[in-house]
Amino acid sequence: MDALLALVDGDFRFPDGGKMSQYLEHLAIGDTIEVSGPKGKLSYMGKGEIHIKHRPRDVVPEIRKAKKIGMIAGGTGITPMLQVVRRALQDPEDKTEFYLLFANQSEGDILCREEIEAMAAAHDNVHFWYTVDRAEKNWQYSVGFVSADMMKKHLPAAASDVQIFMCGPPPMLKFAVLPALEELGFTPDMHFSF
Incomplete structure (x- = not known):
């Protein structure tokens, strides 16, 4: 493990x-x-196929398909995102596009930065963008909380073949991410919160 x-x-x-x-x-x-675990409700099956069990007793999962998956992570919320991307990259025939928007307090707080940047450098279907609350001098990414404008620039637009995954501090999801997704036209069947 x-x-x-x-x-x-x-x-x-x-x-x-x-x-x-x-x-x-x-x-x-x-x-x-x-x-113990993982005991997640979402399983990435490969090639854009996503299985979601909304309740632990669900036997048959909801099946979603995506050509593009946007990911919004805050801090340690990066962990389920990395699991999905790693799974996809194990299959050279999986052409699903991944777009990560990763929020942290400072540049030094970015977990797995080397791995994220290496995956993007090695695979044309992996893209990332960072935002931090407190930027160092010469910071080349965004500063501030995740916003609709930031999501519009760095994640795929709402469409039937797009899914958005999110994981992070509950206030970030409740007060920033979910309202921004709604503003950008994403319906509940287009996003999932870990």
């Missing part, structure tokens, strides 16, 4: 760091932890 860990140093909101970071920091080499 692959795991993505981000140890969070203290800041004004969490002076001692996050709870999980504090726990992991005190583990000794050789200690083990028990994890």
Whole structure:
């Protein structure tokens, strides 16, 4: 199993760091932890086919097809996006286009940046754009919260063969992403929140 860990140093909101970071920091080499999952409701089957189980007891998934998949991630919300893109890139015949809009507080907070940029450099069907709250000098991407304008520039337009996946802090999704998707003409059957 692959795991993505981000140890969070203290800041004004969490002076001692996050709870999980504090726990992991005190583990000794050789200690083990028990994890479960993934137990996701969405499965990327390949070649643009997406299966979604809306409730755990659903036996038959809703099946969606997409030629283009837009992805909006905030912080550690990048993890399910990477899983989908990695799955697609395992099949050279999967020509689905992926567009990632990745929001973070600062450039240093961008998880898996080298992998994201390497995937885009090696595959014409993978595209990415970053936005941060606090930019360093010479930052070449966006600054600020995810907006409808940013989505219009860096994600595919609403269409029957387009799906948008999103994962990030609930306030980001509720107050920024979902209203922007609606403004841009995306209907609920065109997007999925992890």
